[in-house]
Amino acid sequence: MAVIYIDNRPYTVKDGQNLLQACLGLGFDVPYFCWHPALGSVGACRQCAVKQFKDEHDTRGKIVMSCMTPAADGVRISIDDPEVREFRASVIEWMMINHPHDCPVCDEGGECHLQDMTVMTGHVHREYNFPKRTFRNQNLGPLVNHEMNRCIHCYRCVRFYRQYAGGRDFDALAAHDHVYFGRSEDGVLENEFSGNLVEVCPTGVFTDKTLKRHYSRKWDLQTAPSICVHCGLGCNTIAGSRYGQLRRIRNRYNGEVNGYFLCDRGRYGYEFVTGDSRIEQPLARPERSAALERVARGEALQRAASFLRDRGRVIGIGSPRASLEANYALRRLVGPDRFYLGVSTEDYRMTAAALKILQAGPARSPSLKEVRMADAALVLGEDVTNTAPVLALALRQLVHPKADAAAKTFDLPSWSDAAIRELVQDEKESLFLATPAHTKLEDAACQTYHAAPDNLARLGFAVAHRIDPASPAVPDLAEEVDRLAEEIAAALVSAKRPLIVSGTGCCSEAMLQAAANVAWALCRRGNPALLSLVLPEANSIGLGLMGGGDLQSAFQALREERADTVVVLENDLYRRESAAAVDAALQLAKHVILIDHTRHAMAEKADLILPAATFAEESGTLVNSEGRAQRYYQVLLPKASVQPSWRWLGLLNEPASGTADEELFKLDGILADIAGELPQFRPILEIAPPSGFRMMGQKVPRQSPRSSGRTAIDAKENVSEPKPPEDPDSPLAFSMEGDEGLPPPALIPRFWAPGWNSDQAVNKFQAEIGGALRSGDPGKRLIEPQVGAQPDFFQTVPTVFEPHDGRLLLVPLYHIFGSEPLSALSRGIAELTSGRYVALHPADAAAQKIAEGDTVQLELDGISLELPVKIAASLPPGVAGLPSGLPGMEHVALPSWCTVTTILQTPPLAPPQNGEGVGGGVGAQS
């Protein structure tokens, strides 16, 4: 700890900080632009100037930049000194001479850091009477809007985009007062994290292009803490709505999870909530062959009750994209024996295997913060950029051993960004990637290895064997793979916090086992290895922990006539099993009830559809890949008949209670039931306060104190002020009335503090700047490692992958935009979604005289697909890639052997695109 003096008063601060961090952490308002807690200090904007004094007798002092000056013991500074205040106001003045002052038409207005800092410095009048500089703006694609004239040149965008996120198609161009932040030409930003520019930019240069279509000021939004539903990481978000419409998603800081950043799928995938595919009314068929018709809520419930009369004949199919509450409610409705998880046999097996590894082993599943703090990592089989994007961003931030050492040698503080980068140069962090084909993280990796899934697993087993010879040896290992294994093992062993990342992406249990062996071998040596397993969906782990059969077992129950009625919860079974299998099974069901919010192929098979709430219209709980249970809250009132799945299911469970009395089915009640019945979920009661929680006797308001309040929007129907809607499920109120104090971290509906209207207000919610939220980061881990456990190593090492004569092994390739179905319905994401294709290795293509762009027929397991070809040099020979889950693609169980025949050759027109254009690598945006 250090004692620093600010305007002659002593304060104790943590060691290793700069003065800006220290001052902000103490609650002082020091204005800044170029500094960012995740990006460090570079001293460019000169806004955070303070005056430093040599000692208590020094009255002159000198102006220093607080972001570049260590908060060392005994440092004396003044924030209030008139000379430094004048300087800070002048910095704003300089920035403003070219700023267009178009706040009324700027989307940033009202949550603009530049506005806040201008007010903070007291600058009000400018004498600049010359023409302002003008720039030409660029079209950066469907997600990010560009208005360069507003730029104040803090360089944060380019530092985030290039240095933090690894983007290459965006830079600082030109010089002097014409520095331009953009691309060399118009075009879609290639980086998956481009949306963070919207939050990183302190003013309105980069704004949310999707929000523009249904714009609202921040102060007029109802906001609530939410959780992203578009992958398994559970990034914390703030959902904002107005007039019953979801308007946007912003990052919600959680120091343990996503920190300051989201991926573009998470930020921009929300428009499905207001999309054309929403189910807003109960729909039913008068008879099996008739078309779906709207029915009243009461009638829908009556029909459901009649379908469910014989409970012993009902099975429930849950969903890893539905909340814990909804799945539990279904399980209670049908009984544990007749509850199925709604995933394919492969997914089921993979999730079970992952869970078992995390529960039985000594290796801890890391939070994303722990990933960022790891100092060596092996990624085995997973294209994390496309399956768990923010994990890829975290892997880019691994602690660089060289940075660590250099900082010590040169006595550099960790925030001294430019100086540390200079010492590290282009030297890669200890990141090893082993994936079937090229992935976008490779530019950050020190070694990459492309191979068939079995060979990737073999590499993992070989690494484990190198670390601990008690783990099985790998026979017939090629010499270069052995050398690579040795190098990886050495790096992991010498790391202080080694990390192994794998997942279900290759659908290879051997891959998970190999990853577990590596982590466990490290643990046995006393290296506290972290093991991060990527699971595909928002609640994959939650569902796995709940337990139940797979989809094939459900089909079997129908085939064996143990059931004739199916309740399907938020699940498109056609994405899980082959169309033939699903058709055959549903054919056997007398009644199919579908509870979902979005139309998909299942609607054609349902006799009754109950309109479910999306994440934005309900409160609930999701468990992320780390095993962290997190609560999300309703942010808007659903359309008339829409309600949370768990509430529908509660009503179905107790038909006696009739159609009106929903009070029975509150979130608190179902949470208590889950925790009471399933001890593995007991911590979910602690992740957030119950609905009865009050601050100073009041709820936490979803609207800001500056909300415009009433509008005339409903005046055509009713001129009297309606009572704000009730929220029986949470301590949040649909109102601007309530307590404005600091709410418990899980309930923070927005980051705002007096004088801090932008998201930078998060400073005021942290005990230490860039650290945990005050009172701790939200969420509770449901899985803890068995400390000291020494589970037996997995023994089954796959044999060397052999290309089959005439057949190719088809493996899944993932696309951040397109592989996840809900986000793919959002307009911006849809524009960036890749077309269907099959990726072939050049040698395999040449063997059959197939060229890029040819159409081929793929035969596998009785399924036949016609697809255009992309040539991918990074694929191993004998392996072909099929994009996973793209809209319109039939479900194919992968990996699987296939044959390829040409059916249409394209004339040799365009030269082949980038050979690596498979997966979300490059192809997604080409």
Next chain:
Amino acid sequence: MERPLTSNIKPGQPAPDLAEYERSGGYEAVRKALRELTPAQLTGIVKDSNLRGRGGAGFPTGSKWSFVPMGETALRPKYLVANADEMEPGAFKDRVLLEGDPHQLIEGMILAAYAIQAEAAYIFLREEYKQAERTLRKAVAETYQAGYLGKNILGSSYRLELYVHVSAGRYICGEESGLLNALEGKRAIPRSRPPFPQTSGLWGKGTIVNNVETLCNVPHIVRNGAEWFRKLSLTGDGGTKLYGASGKVKRPGLWELPMGTPIREILEEHAGGMRDGVRFRALLPGGASTDFLTEEHLDVRMDFSSVEKAGSRLGTGTMIILDDKTCPVGMVHNLELFFARESCGWCTPCREGLPWTEKILREIEAGRGRTSDLDRLALHARLLGPGRTFCALAPGAMEPLQSALKYFREDFERHIREKRCPWS
């Protein structure tokens, strides 16, 4: 009078080739150093000589070298860089050395590199110095041929590779850390210190950046000794100095004179005094980024400490003379136009403040100035001062402005009062 730096330079004639250079004692210092001196001894001699950096800041050269980490634990490779990005308005001294006697620089670089045990050396050359580039490339090739560069120089275990790098052409590349970024292929923006380039310079390794003239002195110091060098000077700062004069003097040019030669002597004896019909008004003693000096300062000695006492800086030692027939406002406007254009755009005060001052000066010069403009200029002169901007570019740009406001206030006011430039 001894003129070690320019004795080989014959205006209008090609630079001496390696053989000629060797005939005049060239590369003797390298032989002596590699055979007789340890790197520490060599650094010690340069320290004793009181050689101070000729790029403008005047930092003692030997001390600078001594900050480079030596021995087994030092990060390798280490680098020596000759800053030949001479872009200071008014300066042309390095050009004369580069074009006139390239081997002198190369020899100085070998010595400096040996002193810090650098493995590689770069000459970072101003883009427009085409003649110098040709001369240097030829000389470097000769030097490799003769075994003064490359592996096992003169049979010793020391090796050095030397590269000529031509800048893409920005003033900020002359700032040593901006130069290093440019050399690495990055945007030429300066770096914050610490760490200093001596410990974390080019590609994060120990690096010395020295001005061309500084390096050219080193062979003579090694050959003739520190004491000889100190005695060349009339004052405490050792050696001779290249002094230049431009403006409406009778004989604009460049002269090697003892360090500390008074301004009046340079102006009147060497530059031949003012041209007929014009009178001396003021001068910038060391290039565009130094404060004006006036008539009262003509007896100031041109060395680092004397010029500083007079309220300006020796800078490059190349004087720009202002006469009574030239508008001082126009002159300052022209200088600020240069600085505003050459700002790298990294820090706010420089990027936005310099163009603002330039625009105000343009308006005043065009007869559209307001009295309040002078306060605005004075405010900028203060707010763009040292420590407030990221590097020294803007503070340097403010030096001629602040002194102009002091010495030529009446001229500024006349522009505003008469709504025109009295000189036009």
